[in-house]
Amino acid sequence: MSAIxxxxxxxxxxxxxxxxxxxxxxxxxVQASSGLEAIERLSLAPFDLMxxxxxxxxxxxxxxxxxxxxxxxxRALPVLVVTTRGDDGSRERVLEAGxxxxxxxxxxxxxxxxxxxxxxxxxxxxxx
Amino acid sequence: xTAPPDLRDFLSAYLVEAEEHVTLANAELLAxxxxxxxxxxxxxxxxxxxxxxxxxxxxxxxxxxEPVVSIAHRxxxxxxxxxxxxxxxxxxxxxxxxxxxxxxxxxxxxxxRGESPSAPSPELLRELDALEWSPGAAAEPAAATIELDPxxxxxxxxxxxxxxxKASGDGQRAVLAEFFPSPAKTAQGFSINSVRERLAKVxxxxxxxxxxxxxxxxxxxxxxxxxxxxTSASDEVVAEAAGVSPERLQTVRSxxxxxxxxxxxxDGALPVEDEFDGVGLRRGIVxxxxxxxxxxxxGLSALIVTRFRLARSVADLAARGVNTRELSEVVAxxxxxxxxxxxxxxxxxxxxxxxxxxxxxxxxxxxxxxTHRRVRIEVEGGGAELDKSVxxxxxxxxxxxxxxxxxxxxxxxxxxxxxxxxEEGLLRISCTARSNTRLELTVSDDGRGIDRKAxxxxxxxxxxxxxxxxxxxxxxxxxxxxxxxxVTSGRGMGMEIVKRxxxxxxxGELALRTEFGAGTTxxxxxxxxxxIVDAFxxxxxxxxxxxxxxxxxxxxxxxxxxxxxxxxxxxxGPEVAILLRRGQAVPMVKLAAIFRMDTGxxxxxxxxxxxxxxxxxxxVDRMLGxxxxxxxxxxxxxxxxxxxxGATDLGDGxxxxxxxxxxxSTTFNLPTRPAELRA
Numbered sequence: 001m002s003a004i005x006x007x008x009x010x011x012x013x014x015x016x017x018x019x020x021x022x023x024x025x026x027x028x029x030v031q032a033s034s035g036l037e038a039i040e041r042l043s044l045a046p047f048d049l050m051x052x053x054x055x056x057x058x059x060x061x062x063x064x065x066x067x068x069x070x071x072x073x074x075r076a077l078p079v080l081v082v083t084t085r086g087d088d089g090s091r092e093r094v095l096e097a098g099x100x101x102x103x104x105x106x107x108x109x110x111x112x113x114x115x116x117x118x119x120x121x122x123x124x125x126x127x128x
Numbered sequence: 129x130t131a132p133p134d135l136r137d138f139l140s141a142y143l144v145e146a147e148e149h150v151t152l153a154n155a156e157l158l159a160x161x162x163x164x165x166x167x168x169x170x171x172x173x174x175x176x177x178x179x180x181x182x183x184x185x186x187x188x189x190x191x192x193x194e195p196v197v198s199i200a201h202r203x204x205x206x207x208x209x210x211x212x213x214x215x216x217x218x219x220x221x222x223x224x225x226x227x228x229x230x231x232x233x234x235x236x237x238x239x240x241r242g243e244s245p246s247a248p249s250p251e252l253l254r255e256l257d258a259l260e261w262s263p264g265a266a267a268e269p270a271a272a273t274i275e276l277d278p279x280x281x282x283x284x285x286x287x288x289x290x291x292x293x294k295a296s297g298d299g300q301r302a303v304l305a306e307f308f309p310s311p312a313k314t315a316q317g318f319s320i321n322s323v324r325e326r327l328a329k330v331x332x333x334x335x336x337x338x339x340x341x342x343x344x345x346x347x348x349x350x351x352x353x354x355x356x357x358x359t360s361a362s363d364e365v366v367a368e369a370a371g372v373s374p375e376r377l378q379t380v381r382s383x384x385x386x387x388x389x390x391x392x393x394x395d396g397a398l399p400v401e402d403e404f405d406g407v408g409l410r411r412g413i414v415x416x417x418x419x420x421x422x423x424x425x426x427g428l429s430a431l432i433v434t435r436f437r438l439a440r441s442v443a444d445l446a447a448r449g450v451n452t453r454e455l456s457e458v459v460a461x462x463x464x465x466x467x468x469x470x471x472x473x474x475x476x477x478x479x480x481x482x483x484x485x486x487x488x489x490x491x492x493x494x495x496x497x498x499t500h501r502r503v504r505i506e507v508e509g510g511g512a513e514l515d516k517s518v519x520x521x522x523x524x525x526x527x528x529x530x531x532x533x534x535x536x537x538x539x540x541x542x543x544x545x546x547x548x549x550x551e552e553g554l555l556r557i558s559c560t561a562r563s564n565t566r567l568e569l570t571v572s573d574d575g576r577g578i579d580r581k582a583x584x585x586x587x588x589x590x591x592x593x594x595x596x597x598x599x600x601x602x603x604x605x606x607x608x609x610x611x612x613x614x615v616t617s618g619r620g621m622g623m624e625i626v627k628r629x630x631x632x633x634x635x636g637e638l639a640l641r642t643e644f645g646a647g648t649t650x651x652x653x654x655x656x657x658x659x660i661v662d663a664f665x666x667x668x669x670x671x672x673x674x675x676x677x678x679x680x681x682x683x684x685x686x687x688x689x690x691x692x693x694x695x696x697x698x699x700x701g702p703e704v705a706i707l708l709r710r711g712q713a714v715p716m717v718k719l720a721a722i723f724r725m726d727t728g729x730x731x732x733x734x735x736x737x738x739x740x741x742x743x744x745x746x747x748v749d750r751m752l753g754x755x756x757x758x759x760x761x762x763x764x765x766x767x768x769x770x771x772x773x774g775a776t777d778l779g780d781g782x783x784x785x786x787x788x789x790x791x792x793s794t795t796f797n798l799p800t801r802p803a804e805l806r807a
Contacts, residue, residue, distance in 0.1 A: 010183050012141045019133040039338045040309045040320045043349025055182045058336055070340050071350060084186035106189035109132030
């Protein structure tokens with residue numbers, strides 16, 4: 001089972017991401033509605049992957065990334081950043097801050113499924 | 129593996145969230161505008177508006193609502209630089225921003241009606257594109273005078289620093305609390321979300337900053353949250369809310385330099401903003417389509433019917449001398465549980481009145497500009513809750529009353545000055561829950577009051593000094609023409625609609641108090657909950673009744689040649705006959721007989737319902753037609769009086785019973801032997 005943390009302050013957005021990723025067998029989901037909640041959850045339980053929104057109150061996605069990469073035990077966590085800012089500048093900044101992958105909104109279910117599959121450490125289904 | 133979803137399926141959830149963002153953006157824009165008029169900056173509002181627009185853009189793109197994407201994108205692009213720099217948004221731009229949000233709201237409303245949203249007009253796009261970034265004054269307070277860990281200090285935005293500096297002048301102090309998440313804390317109910325919620329009640333949260341700490345027993349996750357607060361509460365109170373010991377709190381001292389620039393002075397206490405601060409934090413909230421609740425309610429009704437049958441079977445057993453004490457207790461428990469469940473479902477449908485009232489300031493703002501009136505609006509008491517369907521009906525009523533007050537009742541500023549009134553008119557809306565069942569809402573203005581003679585003249589009736597009689601005149605249909613609106617100080621417009629909704633649809637009361645030259649107050653009293661159904665009205669033994677359409681299988685003429693009497697069962701119940709319908713034998717009971725009002729006259733119509741799948745016919749005298757009725761529950765009659773689910777008013781002012789014929793059919797015995805039915 002791969003545990004995926006889905007972080008977005010929009011409930012609809014989180015539900016959409018989870019609905020897409022359910023198509024990958026062997027996944028379970030935890031949702032966090034703010035950057036703070038995401039950081040708290042990451043510090044208390046192990047996850048195999050995080051899907052992270054950038055635009056959030058209090059602590060935005062880049063700050064969450066910076067925190068994740070500053071922690072030894074989270075340094076290798078695959079993080080897929082999902083954002084409405086799809087320009088190259090944003091992509092670069094996000095990847096520099098430590099994101100494993102970058103996906104611009106709007107995306108199709110197939111696009112996010114493919115991204116996440118590629119990032120999951122072998123455990124989840126092989127894509128058959 | 130499951131198939132990937134169709135994202136269009138999320139459209140209804142999208143609409144709910146989009147509406148919330150529109151409401152929030154409007155409220156924040158109004159807060160921003162009022163700050164701007166006082167020459168003040170409001171970076172928090174700008175941040176919130178920016179975030180709402182950004183989210184709207186992203187969500188709309190996901191579900192393919194392009195017109196909203198293109199408007200939100202332009203607004204967001206304009207605000208981005210102000211959000212980043214914390215500089216002042218020019219007052220002139222706010223108007224365009226409001227227009228843009230309004231255009232988004234219209235498109236979302238269209239989607240909600242099932243229409244496809246129109247592309248934004250070229251004029252609007254031109255206006256949005258013309259919005260220009262102009263660097264205004266930024267807040268740059270002297271941060272060095274705040275005694276705080278530099279690592280935290282550098283994370284604070286200029287306006288947050290200004291907030292800390294200003295606090296000391298307001299009798300508040302700045303406090304740093306640290307919260308270490310751990311499984312033990314989680315088990316005690318302390319998470320960053322719950323801590324924030326608790327702290328928000330005793331302090332203003334300036335900022336929460338996560339930081340890595342060495343992993344210890346106290347901080348097993350290697351994580352601490354630094355919460356920077358402003359409060360006037362004691363250390364003990366704050367520490368308890370944060371789940372730490374008081375000695376762990378640290379007071380943050382600061383000294384404001386003597387020459388803090390005016391732009392930097394940020395008013396920490398912004399009521400509108402505070403009210404909305406919590407919106408994103410309403411944890412554990414689930415949004416539900418009202419239809420799903422109706423389904424739950426229907427399921428419950430079916431359970432209640434089953435319970436009647438159960439109770440009846442138990443009674444039968446008891447009649448046969450079986451000891452049913454324990455069984456009866458179970459049935460009684462079951463009744464209580466069903467009552468609780470019903471109350472719980474009703475509660476889920478309740479929405480805060482503030483949902484309605486929050487929309488009023490924006491409406492008044494638009495009206496003021498259109499009519500060149502100046503109006504101050506006071507809204508009081510949005511704490512009460514009422515049923516969603518009541519709330520939806522009530523909104524147009526409030527809009528009518530507010531519109532009339534601003535359009536016509538409140539005089540122009542010049543006229544007001546001439547009459548010795550303040551230039552600015554006052555519009556007050558207040559709302560209080562009376563007992564647990566009624567809401568009282570008043571809309572009052574200090575305008576010119578209603579001209580009794582003019583109203584009477586127009587209505588062709590004698591003038592009256594009595595306010596209730598005056599209200600009756602105002603509510604005469606057809607009195608609401610535009611010229612009347614003027615002579616009656618605007619009170620004619622739409623009043624018959626107001627009365628129809630408040631009195632006829634909601635079963636409420638409407639009252640008026642007016643003084644010529646001094647102002648007018650409308651008072652509405654409406655029930656907090658109603659349920660509305662499509663129903664057939666019919667007559668039986670000289671009485672009128674209604675039955676929900678959904679319950680009725682068929683309505684037929686009773687052909688006397690097709691009715692076969694059944695020998696009396698001798699159980700004291702109503703006499704049952706067999707109605708042959710399309711070759712099928714349907715047990716038929718005269719409704720009048722059940723109510724012991726039978727006059728022996730044959731009843732020519734029959735209403736057929738299904739009892740556990742099998743048809744049962746109720747003979748009645750006359751069908752009166754189909755209409756929407758508001759059912760008012762009669763003290764848990766659903767459980768206590770089988771067959772009567774409430775009362776309604778068909779417009780004649782007399783209570784009419786709403787019958788649950790399915791439940792009623794379980795209160796008497798039907799012929800059970802097939803031989804009887806084949807008769």
